[in-house]
Amino acid sequence: MSGSVRLHPVVVIGGGVMGSALAYWLTRLEPSMSVTVVERDPSYARASSALSAASIRQQFSTLVNIRISQASIAFLRKASDELGWDDEKPDIMLREHGYLYLAGPSGAAHLRRAYTVQKTCGTEVALLDSAALAGRFAWLNTSDLSLGSLGLRGEGWFDGYALLMAFARRARRQGVRYVQAEVRGLAIDGHRVTEVILSDGSRIGCSHVVNAAGPWARRVAAMAGVKLPVFARRRTVYVIACPTEMSPFPLLIDPTGFWIRPEGTKFIAGLPPSDDADDQPLEPDYDAFETRLWPALAHRIPAFEAARLERAWAGYFEVNTFDHNGILGAHESLGNFLFMNGFSGHGMQQAPVVGRAVAELIVHGRFTTLDLSPLSFARIARNRPLHEENVIG
Numbered sequence: 051m052s053g054s055v056r057l058h059p060v061v062v063i064g065g066g067v068m069g070s071a072l073a074y075w076l077t078r079l080e081p082s083m084s085v086t087v088v089e090r091d092p093s094y095a096r097a098s099s100a101l102s103a104a105s106i107r108q109q110f111s112t113l114v115n116i117r118i119s120q121a122s123i124a125f126l127r128k129a130s131d132e133l134g135w136d137d138e139k140p141d142i143m144l145r146e147h148g149y150l151y152l153a154g155p156s157g158a159a160h161l162r163r164a165y166t167v168q169k170t171c172g173t174e175v176a177l178l179d180s181a182a183l184a185g186r187f188a189w190l191n192t193s194d195l196s197l198g199s200l201g202l203r204g205e206g207w208f209d210g211y212a213l214l215m216a217f218a219r220r221a222r223r224q225g226v227r228y229v230q231a232e233v234r235g236l237a238i239d240g241h242r243v244t245e246v247i248l249s250d251g252s253r254i255g256c257s258h259v260v261n262a263a264g265p266w267a268r269r270v271a272a273m274a275g276v277k278l279p280v281f282a283r284r285r286t287v288y289v290i291a292c293p294t295e296m297s298p299f300p301l302l303i304d305p306t307g308f309w310i311r312p313e314g315t316k317f318i319a320g321l322p323p324s325d326d327a328d329d330q331p332l333e334p335d336y337d338a339f340e341t342r343l344w345p346a347l348a349h350r351i352p353a354f355e356a357a358r359l360e361r362a363w364a365g366y367f368e369v370n371t372f373d374h375n376g377i378l379g380a381h382e383s384l385g386n387f388l389f390m391n392g393f394s395g396h397g398m399q400q401a402p403v404v405g406r407a408v409a410e411l412i413v414h415g416r417f418t419t420l421d422l423s424p425l426s427f428a429r430i431a432r433n434r435p436l437h438e439e440n441v442i443g
């Protein structure tokens with residue numbers, strides 16, 4: 051960074067898990083760096099990071115996502131030491147119980163393809179035919195299944211809100227300033243964003259601006275005239291009680307698209323919506339439980355005939371409609387405007403590594419630990435999508 055811009059802070063718009071992970075990494079890599087996070091709602095009531103199912107898997111179809119997961123699980127396993135200090139040790143409650151992808155006859159080839167990619171990366175994953183599935187998971191209806199892909203290590207779930215809080219607290223402790231305000235505009239001079247304009251009209255000069263606005267990222271991009279293909283799409287999470295004990299129980303992804311996993315003594319589940327409109331109100335879709343999820347669940351796991359829906363909540367996926375992958379790094383013509391958006395349902399698990407990667411871009415001008423250039427913003431301008439086939443919900 052040149053001396054003149056160094057006087058100004060890096061301004062991060064949005065203090066969810068992405069913005070807070072970035073703030074943590076910036077001040078860890080460069081303790082003297084001035085960083086301001088602008089967050090309009092410190093209660094995080096509508097933020098994806100507070101409404102997430104917070105699960106992590108190694109089973110992606112693209113190399114870069116698998117590499118991110120490998121680095122992320124390593125970070126999550128030692129999050130308490132990385133993000134704690136003195137006698138304050140955050141507990142993100144990581145549980146490594148695996149993911150189980152299921153396929154009928156038409157989906158088996160895809161599972162085999164993804165398995166081959168995963169094995170080249172050293173992922174510990176096993177393909178199970180329907181007899182092996184029945185042997186391992188006695189509670190599963192395997193009658194119409196051809197294949198399952200089970201993650202043996204590095205997959206499971208954790209407390210996403212605890213991770214967000216741990217990043218934010220540690221970032222504050224390292225000197226990051228959190229400002230409660232809404233960003234309403236960006237001032238631009240030539241090829242640089244020079245100021246961030248807040249709702250009360252005040253302005254913050256900036257060396258860099260980072261868009262970490264989650265499902266609202268498209269609006270922040272538009273403040274600089276940038277088109278970002280990221281849309282807020284509602285997803286409902288259902289909390290279900292089932293009287294039958296079933297163990298072991300990994301996060302299961304059914305060929306029909308629903309997912310389910312244990313959460314304490316209950317289960318949480320979701321499914322892709324039939325109507326995926328933008329910006330729907332954050333009210334749970336109870337109809338979908340009755341008409342689509344429960345029948346599919348009871349078919350796959352007969353014990354769920356006796357299940358009871360206890361409650362539900364809804365949050366926004368920040369869906370990148372271009373290729374369902376994160377969009378990282380600087381915009382081509384606005385060199386100090388960076389993005390960390392569009393994670394399409396896998397942002398919580400990627401935040402520790404994406405935060406570090408974007409911090410490296412700002413501090414060192416390049417990725418230094420893991421090359422995430424396949425996720426760069428430039429691929430959109432060049433119309434080179436990097437499709438991720440394993441997208442859930």
Ligand SMILES: Cc1cc2nc3c(=O)[nH]c(=O)nc-3n(C[C@H](O)[C@H](O)[C@H](O)COP(=O)(O)OP(=O)(O)OC[C@H]3O[C@@H](n4cnc5c(N)ncnc54)[C@H](O)[C@@H]3O)c2cc1C
Binds near residue numbers: 063064287364367
């Ligand atoms: C139901 C559900 C289930 C999910 N399950 C998983 C999962 O199992 N695994 C996984 O990895 N990911 C999952 N995700 C996705 C993951 O939670 C998100 O990718 C991640 O939380 C995104 O973090 P973020 O910080 O980018 O966004 P957010 O947490 O939404 O934070 C963005 C912040 O920006 C603030 N903001 C926006 N605009 C402005 C502005 N103009 N001025 C100031 N502040 C602003 C908002 O108030 C918000 O706090 C799930 C998401 C949902 C909704």
